[in-house]
Amino acid sequence: DDDELITLLAKEKQNELYNTLQANPSLAEARREALEWILKVIAHYSFSALTAVLAVDYLDRFLLSFHFQKEKPWMTQLAAVACLSLAAKVEETQVPLLLDLQVEESKYMFEAKTIKRMELLVLSTLQWKMNPVTPISFLDYIIRRLGLKDNLCWEFLRRC
């Protein structure tokens, strides 16, 4: 079972976006807005914590490798919608339509077709690697390793 931990540790990666954000305050602000919106929608649909973690992971990796133009401020929001949609599809059993996903007010509304194109761009930019190691992978491992199986634990894991 140590193998599993070793695999997890090997796959764990540092968020490389941090330095980029330090150097680029406008991107940092756009990211903060996008994250706030993502968390609102997640609360609205009662999506799981893992969906939130995945959506943010996708967005950060995408922002890192994609060159954003300042004159297109809506791009970050579009990326946020696409990343959240992808995370929900990977993790949730019930996924709303693309239009219904944009429930919480944001400056921009996008057509389903536009979001789909962005989804494809995110998928190819992230090289279709949609199952990264997250903090939750470790929590899950530790809980199993400790042999904690009662409901309280799963409840904790569900809520964190």
Added chain:
Amino acid sequence: MDEKPQRFEKLDREGIGTSSMSRQPMYKHLDTETGKRTAIRRLLLKPELQDSFSQSSGLPSLNAAQEEEEEEDYYGVPCMTIREVSLLKIMNHKNVARLVHVEPDNEERFLRLYLEYAGVDLTTFLKENPIWASDPKVTKDLVKQLLHGVAYYHSVDAAHGNLRPHNVLIDIDSSKENVQYNLLITNLQLLPDTLQSNYKAPELLLGSKELSPAADMFSVGCIFFEMLKKKPLFETRHDQIDKLFRLMGTPNEDDWPGVTQLYGKKLSEYRQLKPKNLSKSLFLSDVEPAGVHLLSKMLCLNPNKRITAADALKHRYFADIDPEQQFKTTITATASSSASTSASVIP
């Protein structure tokens, strides 16, 4: 993403069958970056439920064609496509065809998956190499590799769902002193569905829609039989259940608890039959008893009792594959390969 990559060149002379989606002939492609061959699999980029939604939608209708186009994008990239491709992307095993490249077509209607391709499919291998294919040691080696690949799928919580000889590739390397066979499991949609069901597990034939590791193992059993006898276990589709029950017995509550509740209605169409002796009924007297035993465990009707890939690898059928045994194989294989330069002509 917009520019069309010229990385893959169509190998016009190397057809691999007909696409089940476009009904057009499919060809292998050369990956110019690696010099290796690939085969394309297509995945739709629109949800399957599209039809039911287009009827209930209350959108103002523009014109029919335009409306239809809009419908496709309600969900964006389908869930199953994302899950399947991201899983294939991380799969890394010597017996599983690697996903080399993914790209959408220009209109974003489907994805092209370029999958590693090597050698020939199992059907072709059995046909073109009757002598090698008749060597029990080769069969054992290939079944073991097949099981390793399938066990890998199951170890990452995936089921293959479409195991059949066309998706099993055998690459023969006769360049070295000892001939080596490398087996790759791929997943290409080549034939129409009607021809694909001969390898389906009984629970799927009885109406279950769930792809499972157990269902994969039944397919492995069918492929194992085909390696042993050079012909499919079930030749035609329509009487497959009937033939299976004649062989393994009609399932009942004793050997498959819960089967009546699950499939009782369908089962009532079949007579109650007792299981037969597999070795006699399938003319397997020339196969070692351990092999027949393993086959019977794979063809077990109850999916809960069917042998798993991991357990099958521990079966005594494989007990005699040890370093000493492999050395012997080397000697015999050398004897047969030295006289031949082509993989398909064996003395």
